[in-house]
């Protein structure tokens with residue numbers, strides 16, 4: 001199951017555990033899970049969360065160690081690589097014609113990545129949109145380095161023909177869009193907006209549960225004829241939302257599984 005699917009399952013377990021626990025504390029309602037189920041579920045929930053946190057921390061720590069090792073070993077090699085990269089970029093800039101490694105033709109509206117490789121602007125932008133989401137920088141189609149800047153080199157001057165003007169416009173928009181997203185020289189406000197977008201994209205399930213569902217519950221309580229406690233309505237909405245997400249995750253998982261099976265055969 002993918003990341004979203006796992007997040008939904010964890011949230012369902014936690015919310016079930018909490019709701020059973022709350023019910024068992026309320027003498028008026030029947031505890032339909034039987035004696036002690038609340039404690040079992042709560043323990044299970046805590047266990048799962050702890051495992052999740054420990055696993056995430058362990059992974060972070062491993063990444064950190066790997067990075068440190070690479071940094072220590074690679075200082076000298078880095079310097080050599082940097083020298084090579086500069087030489088390559090200077091060499092590339094002096095050449096008159098460039099071959100695009102994606103379409104294997106002469107690069108049309110050539111762009112230089114900061115790993116020193118040249119592509120057609122439209123080829124590398126298409127490759128980026130196909131291989132990554134628009135929130136993640138592209139890996140070079142030639143050397144797999146992640147690059148965060150595209151430089152236009154020797155583009156045809158606009159005004160030669162309508163067709164060139166049109167291509168110039170389109171490529172320029174794509175190029176600026178890419179550099180605005182990933183180049184570190186972007187203005188502060190845009191970088192903040194980008195971080196906010198990234199945060200929302202990562203945590204949208206909880207944002208909906210904390211901000212949107214309570215508002216829906218209050219509206220529902222105000223509009224409905226029979227008096228209901230907002231807590232109850234919120235719990236209902238929350239369960240409904242998580243169940244829908246669970247089904248969506250299951251369908252995604254099943255589709256990927258079938259696609260993989262078909263790929264193997």
Ligand SMILES: [Zn+2]
Nearest residue numbers: 100103120123
């Ligand atoms: Zn190309």
Ligand SMILES: [Zn+2]
Nearest residue numbers: 115117140143
């Ligand atoms: Zn490259």
